Amino acid sequence: xxxxxxxxxxxxxxxxxxxxxxxxxAVPMVLTTLVVFVGGTLWxxxxxxxNSKLLPRMQFVGLDQYKRLWSNDLWNAxxxxxAFYGVMSLVFxxxxxxxxxxxxxQKIRFEDTFRTIMLYPFALSFIVTGLVWQWILNPEMGxxxxxxxxxxxxxxxxxxxxxxxxxxxxxxxxxxxGTGFTMCLMLAGLRGIDEDIWKAARVDGIPKWKTYVYVxxxxxxxVFVTTLVIVAAGIIKLYDLVVAQxxxxxxxxxxxxxxxxxxxxxxxxxxxQGFAASTMMLLSVLIVLIPWAYLEFGGKKHG
Amino acid sequence: xxxxxxIITPPSVAVSAVxxxxxxxxxxxxxxxxxxxxxxxxxxxxxxxxxxxxxxTSLKGMPEIRMGNIFAPPVEITFQPWVKAWSxxxxxxxxxxxxxxxxxxxxxxxxxxxxxxIVASVNGYALVNWRFKxxxxxxxxxxxxxxxxxxxxxxxxxxLLRELGIYGTLYGLILVHTIFGMPILTLLFxxxxxxLPEELFKAARVDGAGFWRIxxxxxxxxxxxxxVVALILQITxxxxxxxxxxxxxxxxxxxxxxxxxxxxxxxxxxxxxNVNMAATLLTGLVPLIIYFxxxxxxxxxxxxxxxxx
Numbered sequence: 184x185x186x187x188x189x190x191x192x193x194x195x196x197x198x199x200x201x202x203x204x205x206x207x208x209a210v211p212m213v214l215t216t217l218v219v220f221v222g223g224t225l226w227x228x229x230x231x232x233x234n235s236k237l238l239p240r241m242q243f244v245g246l247d248q249y250k251r252l253w254s255n256d257l258w259n260a261x262x263x264x265x266a267f268y269g270v271m272s273l274v275f276x277x278x279x280x281x282x283x284x285x286x287x288x289q290k291i292r293f294e295d296t297f298r299t300i301m302l303y304p305f306a307l308s309f310i311v312t313g314l315v316w317q318w319i320l321n322p323e324m325g326x327x328x329x330x331x332x333x334x335x336x337x338x339x340x341x342x343x344x345x346x347x348x349x350x351x352x353x354x355x356x357x358x359x360x361g362t363g364f365t366m367c368l369m370l371a372g373l374r375g376i377d378e379d380i381w382k383a384a385r386v387d388g389i390p391k392w393k394t395y396v397y398v399x400x401x402x403x404x405x406v407f408v409t410t411l412v413i414v415a416a417g418i419i420k421l422y423d424l425v426v427a428q429x430x431x432x433x434x435x436x437x438x439x440x441x442x443x444x445x446x447x448x449x450x451x452x453x454x455x456q457g458f459a460a461s462t463m464m465l466l467s468v469l470i471v472l473i474p475w476a477y478l479e480f481g482g483k484k485h486g
Numbered sequence: 487x488x489x490x491x492x493i494i495t496p497p498s499v500a501v502s503a504v505x506x507x508x509x510x511x512x513x514x515x516x517x518x519x520x521x522x523x524x525x526x527x528x529x530x531x532x533x534x535x536x537x538x539x540x541x542x543t544s545l546k547g548m549p550e551i552r553m554g555n556i557f558a559p560p561v562e563i564t565f566q567p568w569v570k571a572w573s574x575x576x577x578x579x580x581x582x583x584x585x586x587x588x589x590x591x592x593x594x595x596x597x598x599x600x601x602x603x604i605v606a607s608v609n610g611y612a613l614v615n616w617r618f619k620x621x622x623x624x625x626x627x628x629x630x631x632x633x634x635x636x637x638x639x640x641x642x643x644x645x646l647l648r649e650l651g652i653y654g655t656l657y658g659l660i661l662v663h664t665i666f667g668m669p670i671l672t673l674l675f676x677x678x679x680x681x682l683p684e685e686l687f688k689a690a691r692v693d694g695a696g697f698w699r700i701x702x703x704x705x706x707x708x709x710x711x712x713x714v715v716a717l718i719l720q721i722t723x724x725x726x727x728x729x730x731x732x733x734x735x736x737x738x739x740x741x742x743x744x745x746x747x748x749x750x751x752x753x754x755x756x757x758x759x760n761v762n763m764a765a766t767l768l769t770g771l772v773p774l775i776i777y778f779x780x781x782x783x784x785x786x787x788x789x790x791x792x793x794x795x
Contacts, residue, residue, distance in 0.1 A: 219631075306774055312536075316536065318556070324552070359533065445637075465634060
C-alpha cells in the first residue's frame, strides 16, 4: 500500500518512506548489525571492565580482569595452543588444498570421484570429526594397536594422550575435515585461469611447475586471500573439535580460548573473566582483519 | 612470464568453469601417471578411512571390537548398536537415545533454514536493486560482523533471549541461527542477484512491477540454483552446529550434536564403542545424505560463492 506510492529516484515525499519496501526488507539486517553485532560486542567489551561474577553488574575495576586473565595459566596455555594449531592448520590447509587441486587439474580420470571423496568430510560436523578420530587414535584399539598386532610390538602412536603431541592429533582431524573445501576453492581458481596462459607457457618451453609457481599462483592471489581469510576465521572459532576429541586435555594441553570463555561465562560463573577473554579473542581477530581490510578495500572502493 | 600474466586480462570465473576441459586422457602407464594416481589413491585412503571405521565399528559386537582390528569388517554383523544408539543410549538421567536429539535438530533446522533464507534473499535483493542511503554501510558491518568471534556476542544474546522470554527454547535457537546465517547468505544472494542482467530489472520496473512482484516473479525463478545452494549450506551448517546448541538450549531441547557429544564423552559406565560409532554415524547421516544427493551442486555452490565473494 504505502510501497505503491514510493518510487526510487523521485524527490517528492518523505525521505524515510521513499523506497519503503527495501527498508522493510532490510530491517532484520539493520537489527542484526546494530543490536547483535555492534551492540552485543560493545556491551561485552564494556562489561569486561567490571567485576561481574554471577550476574553482570556495573562496577568498574579497570583492567583487573585482563591482568587476571593474562596471569592465568589456563588462558596462556589456550592462547599458545591456538596460535600453534592455527599456524600449522593455515599452512597445511592452504598447501594441501592447492596441491590436491593441482593433482585433480591434470585431466585425470575419475576426477569427480576423487573430489567427492575429498570433500565429504566437510559436510560433517566437528563433533562427528572429533569423535571418529578419537576412536581411530584410541591407543588400546585404534591404529597403534593394529600396528602392534602386526608384529611391531613397540610401535607408539598415541597423540591424544601426550601433551606434546595432542595438537597434532587435532590437526589430523581438522585437516581431514577442512582440506577438501580448500581444494575446491583452489580448483575453481585453477579452472578460472585462461587456457591461453598454458599454451603460451608451453610455446615458450617453460616447465609446468615453473608456470604454476611464477604465473598461476600470482594470478590466483584473490583465491588465496579469500581462502586464507575463510580458514583463519574458522580457526579462531575452534571449539567443537576440541570438545569432542580431547575435551581440552591431557591437562590443559589442548585448551583453546573459546573453551576458556565458555567455562568462565557459563559454568564457573565468573562473567568478567569470560567477557575479558572474549574481548581478547575479538582483538586477535581485529589484528588479522584490519590489515587485510586495509589492503583489500583501503585504496579502491569495493563493490 | 610475469609480464604475460599482466597483459592477459584476468578471466572471469564462470560457475560452469569447474568442468574439466580438453580431450579425455589416454590410458598410459607413464611414471608420472603412476605417481599421480598413486598419490591420489593414498590421499583417498586418508579421507575414506574414518567413514569405513565408523561403519565397521558400528556393525560389530563389543567382544569382537576388543579382540579384533578396527579396520577389519565385522565377522558377525549386528544392528544392535544402531538400535541402542537411536533409542536407548543415555545422557545423564535420560535413557531414550539419540532420537530425541534428532527430532530436536529437525525442529531447529527446518524453520531456521526457511526463515534465514527468506530474510537473506529479500535482503540481498534489496541491497542490489533497491539501494537506499546507508544500505551499503549496514552490509559492510554485516560482513565484518561475520568475522567477530561468536563468543563475544553470546552473553548479550542470552540476555536478549531472556528478555524475549525464549531463552532455552527452540525458538530462541532458531532466532540465533537466523541472525548468524545472515552474513554469508546475504553475501551469497547479493552476489548472485548482482550477476543477473540489470536490464531485466529495469524492464520490469518500466512495466510497473514493484518490489515484491519483481522479487517473486523474476528474481526467485531466475535464482533457483542459488536457493538450492543456500539450502544445502544452511541445512548442513545448522545441523552441525554445536556451540549455539549448547549455550542456548536446555537438556530437553539439546540438538543432536550436543546430545551425541554427551553420550560419547560421558565418563560414567563402560564405553560401548560400537554404540558410540553408530550414534556418531547417525548424527552425520543427514549432512552426508544432503552432500551425496546434491553432489556437484554442493561443490559448485561453495566454489562460486567463495571465489566471487
